[in-house]
Amino acid sequence: MTYTPSEMMTVAAARALGNRDVCFVGIGLPSAACNLARLSHAPQITLIYESGTLETRPEVLPLSIGDGELCETALTTVSVPEVFRYWLQGGRISIGFLGGAQVDRFGNLNSTVIGPYSRPKVRLPGSGGASEIGTSCGQIFIVMPQNPRTFVETIDFVTTLGHGRTGRERRALGIPTKGPVLIVTDLCTMRPDPETNEFLVASLNPGVTRDEVRRNTGWEIRFAEGMEETTTPSAMELEILRDLQARTARAHGSAAAKGKVERN
Amino acid sequence: MPCALFRGYRGTDLPRVNPRIRFIACPFTGEELACIPALRPDVAIIHAQKADRAGNVLLDGIIGVQKEAVLAARRAIATVEEIVDELSPGHANAVILPGWTLSAVAAVPGGAHPSYAHGYYSRDNSFYMEWDEISRDRDRFLAWMGENVLARAPEDFAARVRLP
Numbered sequence: 001m002t003y004t005p006s007e008m009m010t011v012a013a014a015r016a017l018g019n020r021d022v023c024f025v026g027i028g029l030p031s032a033a034c035n036l037a038r039l040s041h042a043p044q045i046t047l048i049y050e051s052g053t054l055e056t057r058p059e060v061l062p063l064s065i066g067d068g069e070l071c072e073t074a075l076t077t078v079s080v081p082e083v084f085r086y087w088l089q090g091g092r093i094s095i096g097f098l099g100g101a102q103v104d105r106f107g108n109l110n111s112t113v114i115g116p117y118s119r120p121k122v123r124l125p126g127s128g129g130a131s132e133i134g135t136s137c138g139q140i141f142i143v144m145p146q147n148p149r150t151f152v153e154t155i156d157f158v159t160t161l162g163h164g165r166t167g168r169e170r171r172a173l174g175i176p177t178k179g180p181v182l183i184v185t186d187l188c189t190m191r192p193d194p195e196t197n198e199f200l201v202a203s204l205n206p207g208v209t210r211d212e213v214r215r216n217t218g219w220e221i222r223f224a225e226g227m228e229e230t231t232t233p234s235a236m237e238l239e240i241l242r243d244l245q246a247r248t249a250r251a252h253g254s255a256a257a258k259g260k261v262e263r264n
Numbered sequence: 265m266p267c268a269l270f271r272g273y274r275g276t277d278l279p280r281v282n283p284r285i286r287f288i289a290c291p292f293t294g295e296e297l298a299c300i301p302a303l304r305p306d307v308a309i310i311h312a313q314k315a316d317r318a319g320n321v322l323l324d325g326i327i328g329v330q331k332e333a334v335l336a337a338r339r340a341i342a343t344v345e346e347i348v349d350e351l352s353p354g355h356a357n358a359v360i361l362p363g364w365t366l367s368a369v370a371a372v373p374g375g376a377h378p379s380y381a382h383g384y385y386s387r388d389n390s391f392y393m394e395w396d397e398i399s400r401d402r403d404r405f406l407a408w409m410g411e412n413v414l415a416r417a418p419e420d421f422a423a424r425v426r427l428p
Binding site: 051063071081089112117127134157158175 | 274277325327328331332379380387389392
């Protein structure tokens with residue numbers, strides 16, 4: 001069965017999740033991956049959105065965290081102060097699943113601004129809960145399409161702390177949670193070096209070359225010893241993902257299916 | 265309380281550009297925590313499902329920070345889908361703002377449009393799509409405001425949604 005690089009990315013991201021995970025879900029690609037996991041191999045996964053919807057099981061992907069669908073299919077819905085104080089800061093969330101506009105080799109994320117903060121080239125939606133999610137969840141998964149504009153040597157603004165500008169700041173601050181442990185892209189998956197926290201390519205997606213990854217990375221990307229090939233999406237995974245996206249398109253209009261208005 | 269506490273913000277650029285994000289040490293554990301000052305709005309305006317004739321307001325669905333916004337503000341206004349004789353919340357822990365926390369309550373059916381009111385009508389998604397384009401162009405924005413907001417009144421909202 002043929003598939004797009006974007007479908008490979010969503011499937012690979014979904015596979016990183018399991019039944020026992022309690023996952024704080026960002027809108028857009030993370031939301032597609034988390035719901036694909038729930039609808040395929042991880043039906044017991046707990047999904048929580050920033051709007052306070054606990055154990056939500058949406059039929060269609062939400063346009064925003066405030067979608068009524070998230071509330072109607074949730075076990076219960078709590079207020080925003082409660083979801084942050086008791087559930088996120090309380091250490092109840094095992095995985096935060098985030099995206100952003102830029103990421104660097106240490107998994108620091110920018111969702112605030114492209115260009116200087118005082119004279120932005122593009123003003124982005126901002127942190128929302130991302131800064132707090134990055135520190136309070138047990139670990140962080142990142143999913144983002146990979147190109148030289150998104151995977152950069154120096155991000156313009158640190159919205160969400162990964163391992164820090166030199167890979168050491170997170171540890172030095174004494175933050176007890178793991179931070180970013182996985183980046184999934186449309187070309188490969190990356191995991192951090194246990195010593196330096198620099199993200200290395202752990203698996204190449206089928207048909208993708210090392211050169212292609214190098215050309216699409218703003219820093220001198222390195223490849224892990226024992227690098228593997230990402231397993232291709234199964235027919236079942238693709239079918240479930242396409243059904244989910246078709247349902248979403250019908251519910252929101254075609255622009256939503258392309259992710260045009262999805263944001264944090 | 266004068267501030268709220270967070271564990272995030274450390275190691276990010278946000279405190280560098282926002283002087284209202286500051287840091288304190290926990291007096292019990294020594295942990296460094298970020299804090300931000302309380303927001304005390306002059307006025308909060310919310311839209312809810314229903315009110316009774318005493319002005320008590322029932323909220324249902326994704327409640328976000330609506331209760332907090334009303335209680336933090338010096339004065340608050342609630343618009344509601346309907347005014348009823350009995351709120352009939354159904355259970356003891358329903359989210360209700362007592363009438364004495366509100367300065368004014370007004371019935372504006374459809375008042376959440378183009379968003380939704382949980383239990384009443386769904387969101388106008390195509391409007392949201394169109395708004396992305398309208399809001400990028402100053403002339404289109406002004407024309408839209410004139411036609412849909414400045415020349416309209418609260419009673420026009422009901423016609424914009426499909427009420428039950």
